[in-house]
Amino acid sequence: MATRSLFLLPGDGIGPEAMAEVRKIIAHMNDKEAAGFSTDEGLVGGSAYDAHGQAISDADMEKAMAADAVLFGAVGGPKWDSVPYEVRPEAGLLRLRKDMELFANLRPAICYPALANSSSLKQDVIEGLDILIVRELTGGVYFGEPKEIIDLGNGQKRGIDTQVYDTYEIDRIAAVAFELARTRRNEVCSMEKRNVMKSGVLWNEVVTATHKDRFSDVKLSHMLADAGGMQLVRWPKQFDVIVTDNLFGDMLSDIAAMLTGSLGMLPSASLGAPDANTGKRKALYEPVHGSAPDIAGQGIANPIAMIASFAMCLRYSFNMVAEADRLEAAIAAVLDKGLRTGDIMSDGCRKITTAEMGDAILASY
Amino acid sequence: MATRSLFLLPGDGIGPEAMAEVRKIIAHMNDKEAAGFSTDEGLVGGSAYDAHGQAISDADMEKAMAADAVLFGAVGGPKWDSVPYEVRPEAGLLRLRKDMELFANLRPAICYPALANSSSLKQDVIEGLDILIVRELTGGVYFGEPKEIIDLGNGQKRGIDTQVYDTYEIDRIAAVAFELARTRRNEVCSMEKRNVMKSGVLWNEVVTATHKDRFSDVKLSHMLADAGGMQLVRWPKQFDVIVTDNLFGDMLSDIAAMLTGSLGMLPSASLGAPDANTGKRKALYEPVHGSAPDIAGQGIANPIAMIASFAMCLRYSFNMVAEADRLEAAIAAVLDKGLRTGDIMSDGCRKITTAEMGDAILASY
Numbered sequence: 001m002a003t004r005s006l007f008l009l010p011g012d013g014i015g016p017e018a019m020a021e022v023r024k025i026i027a028h029m030n031d032k033e034a035a036g037f038s039t040d041e042g043l044v045g046g047s048a049y050d051a052h053g054q055a056i057s058d059a060d061m062e063k064a065m066a067a068d069a070v071l072f073g074a075v076g077g078p079k080w081d082s083v084p085y086e087v088r089p090e091a092g093l094l095r096l097r098k099d100m101e102l103f104a105n106l107r108p109a110i111c112y113p114a115l116a117n118s119s120s121l122k123q124d125v126i127e128g129l130d131i132l133i134v135r136e137l138t139g140g141v142y143f144g145e146p147k148e149i150i151d152l153g154n155g156q157k158r159g160i161d162t163q164v165y166d167t168y169e170i171d172r173i174a175a176v177a178f179e180l181a182r183t184r185r186n187e188v189c190s191m192e193k194r195n196v197m198k199s200g201v202l203w204n205e206v207v208t209a210t211h212k213d214r215f216s217d218v219k220l221s222h223m224l225a226d227a228g229g230m231q232l233v234r235w236p237k238q239f240d241v242i243v244t245d246n247l248f249g250d251m252l253s254d255i256a257a258m259l260t261g262s263l264g265m266l267p268s269a270s271l272g273a274p275d276a277n278t279g280k281r282k283a284l285y286e287p288v289h290g291s292a293p294d295i296a297g298q299g300i301a302n303p304i305a306m307i308a309s310f311a312m313c314l315r316y317s318f319n320m321v322a323e324a325d326r327l328e329a330a331i332a333a334v335l336d337k338g339l340r341t342g343d344i345m346s347d348g349c350r351k352i353t354t355a356e357m358g359d360a361i362l363a364s365y
Numbered sequence: 366m367a368t369r370s371l372f373l374l375p376g377d378g379i380g381p382e383a384m385a386e387v388r389k390i391i392a393h394m395n396d397k398e399a400a401g402f403s404t405d406e407g408l409v410g411g412s413a414y415d416a417h418g419q420a421i422s423d424a425d426m427e428k429a430m431a432a433d434a435v436l437f438g439a440v441g442g443p444k445w446d447s448v449p450y451e452v453r454p455e456a457g458l459l460r461l462r463k464d465m466e467l468f469a470n471l472r473p474a475i476c477y478p479a480l481a482n483s484s485s486l487k488q489d490v491i492e493g494l495d496i497l498i499v500r501e502l503t504g505g506v507y508f509g510e511p512k513e514i515i516d517l518g519n520g521q522k523r524g525i526d527t528q529v530y531d532t533y534e535i536d537r538i539a540a541v542a543f544e545l546a547r548t549r550r551n552e553v554c555s556m557e558k559r560n561v562m563k564s565g566v567l568w569n570e571v572v573t574a575t576h577k578d579r580f581s582d583v584k585l586s587h588m589l590a591d592a593g594g595m596q597l598v599r600w601p602k603q604f605d606v607i608v609t610d611n612l613f614g615d616m617l618s619d620i621a622a623m624l625t626g627s628l629g630m631l632p633s634a635s636l637g638a639p640d641a642n643t644g645k646r647k648a649l650y651e652p653v654h655g656s657a658p659d660i661a662g663q664g665i666a667n668p669i670a671m672i673a674s675f676a677m678c679l680r681y682s683f684n685m686v687a688e689a690d691r692l693e694a695a696i697a698a699v700l701d702k703g704l705r706t707g708d709i710m711s712d713g714c715r716k717i718t719t720a721e722m723g724d725a726i727l728a729s730y
């Protein structure tokens with residue numbers, strides 16, 4: 001059978017430790033299921049900067065572009081806090097997103113039953129939570145020009161960023177949200193600040209038109225992004241799919257992740273458009289958590305978000321739905337058994353290491 | 366004694382009902398304490414649009430500029446959802462903020478002991494919460510140019526907003542945050558997205574410099590705004606004063622408000638710079654909640670946020686600290702007695718109307 005090529009970018013901090021557990025699963029699937037994964041590995045973020053002064057090298061970018069899927073760990077840490085803006089660790093991730101045209105960022109926020117009590121929110125508010133944030137990832141204020149600091153003289157500088165959205169960018173991310181909603185509870189809530197932003201006015205207009213033209217079977221609602229943030233905190237279960245822009249998506253998906261009380265558990269997928277000939281989408285999978293430099297290298301990080309990201313990879317890049325389901329069920333089973341890394345530890349559970357968690361999930365797979 | 370001039374802009378929805386309760390307090394203070402308030406009233410938002418096709422008239426703007434303080438209710442509602450962008454209800458509020466140069470928006474998020482159980486967050490997470498969000502209010506993406514929708518032809522449009530911050534704008538809002546921190550727990554956390562935005566890089570740089578030059582006695586920390594949103598949900602009591610830009614402040618202050626479970630309780634103050642001669646600041650006080658059109662006109666809205674906004678007015682515009690303290694204590698006392706409007710109703714409490722709540726607070730004052 002054809003090779004399935006994976007390009008691994010473990011990155012900084014706890015990235016490599018978490019990625020090591022995914023490697024075990026890949027090896028197992030190759031050995032026992034003839035899954036035919038080929039893997040190659042590169043550098044991104046601070047570790048790439050240390051090696052060659054760039055947040056990602058051109059050679060690694062080429063490998064990322066050529067792979068069927070990229071698995072990404074995390075980037076950043078205090079060590080690189082004062083490197084120049086253009087080569088800061090995040091620049092590697094942003095370049096991957098932009099050059100691979102990964103415009104659709106899927107961030108599920110689910111509450112694992114075994115962890116329903118570990119949130120700062122009341123148990124009834126988050127029990128059974130299952131929402132999906134669809135965030136636009138290649139536009140908006142992240143990439144708009146001008147983006148600069150101008151020296152005005154007299155000790156004054158001016159910092160400028162530009163929020164830009166074109167119709168086609170809004171239409172294609174809305175379409176992804178509507179399509180995914182059809183596989184779920186069939187509801188989309190679109191969030192912007194049309195009362196203040198012209199890009200919000202356009203966003204609202206285009207989402208409404210896309211809905212009317214091609215997805216009128218899906219239930220659509222609109223909410224101002226600030227009100228949306230409040231409603232996420234008040235009663236998140238009112239939502240199914242939320243579609244929003246790059247910056248609001250950054251804020252709202254992090255808040256949604258924190259609601260579940262299990263930041264170390266949440267995966268994400270960043271997808272491009274289907275290729276006109278092959279139908280294949282470029283894709284990158286990464287945990288929502290960051291590089292957590294404070295606990296890096298101790299073998300205590302939670303590898304679940306990284307493993308769950310690989311499950312998303314199986315599902316979206318390789319259509320290996322049964323395997324993805326089994327891997328996600330294995331995660332839930334291990335949690336049900338009371339096995340916990342330190343970040344999700346609670347009374348009556350058994351505290352285990354990163355490697356033990358990876359092994360336990362593999363054993364349940 | 367000199368007259369203290371108040372300009373009242375009740376606005377739309379529940380604004381007028383809430384403002385009526387503040388009128389009672391003003392009348393009482395004039396009668397019993399010779400407070401010498403003079404009041405005038407104008408139109409803003411949808412009601413101003415209905416009257417004369419503008420979200421606020423020039424005549425009312427002049428009165429707002431001339432008053433010692435403006436009391437603002439709320440604007441907006443479905444009735445005006447499709448009026449032109451330039452005259453939408455929010456435009457009245459934004460013009461007030463911009464023309465009065467109200468750059469400093471103070472949004473306290475406190476948890477009233479009597480309501481510690483009404484949040485979606487666990488009681489121990491929010492009990493005793495007392496944080497202050499200092500939001501920049503006249504800059505950033507709210508007002509930067511270009512701000513427009515361009516027709517690109519071929520069915521494509523482009524929506525553009527511009528985030529702009531100059532050194533002096535960041536310095537003056539940081540100074541307000543540091544000064545207020547000195548009257549509290551002496552800690553400021555500054556939030557931006559310097560890993561993505563150049564305005565965030567400048568924000569971080571200027572706040573750091575202002576701190577070093579003039580406020581090095583205050584403890585300063587920095588957080589990325591997305592992480593800040595998460596930390597607000599996880600453990601809000603880690604913060605004292607948060608300083609952030611206009612758009613992040615909009616999101617973060619609404620989330621902070623929702624944490625307390627008492628959106629109908631939270632006031633805000635928007636202040637200008639002290640006048641070079643008189644030392645007086647232009648000021649506008651408004652509840653954080655919106656116009657709540659669904660319950661407007663029924664006499665059931667919670668007037669506490671509006672009354673608490675008037676308490677902030679007493680404190681910041683008239684230095685009537687004893688009166689402000691007494692009014693805030695009256696609010697807490699009424700809650701302790703178990704009196705509740707519908708929005709904060711819970712078992713064992715007595716449900717009362719807007720007017721009854723106003724009367725009860727006045728009786729406790």
Ligand SMILES: CC(C)[C@H](C(=O)O)[C@@H](O)C(=O)O
Binds near residue numbers: 090093250560561
């Ligand atoms: C690391 C950073 C550039 C990134 C972002 O802001 O998009 C992160 O916060 C995320 O949400 O993936």
Ligand SMILES: CC(C)[C@H](C(=O)O)[C@@H](O)C(=O)O
Binds near residue numbers: 455458
């Ligand atoms: C009404 C709206 C323009 C306003 C804002 O976005 O600033 C509101 O949300 C607020 O926070 O005061």
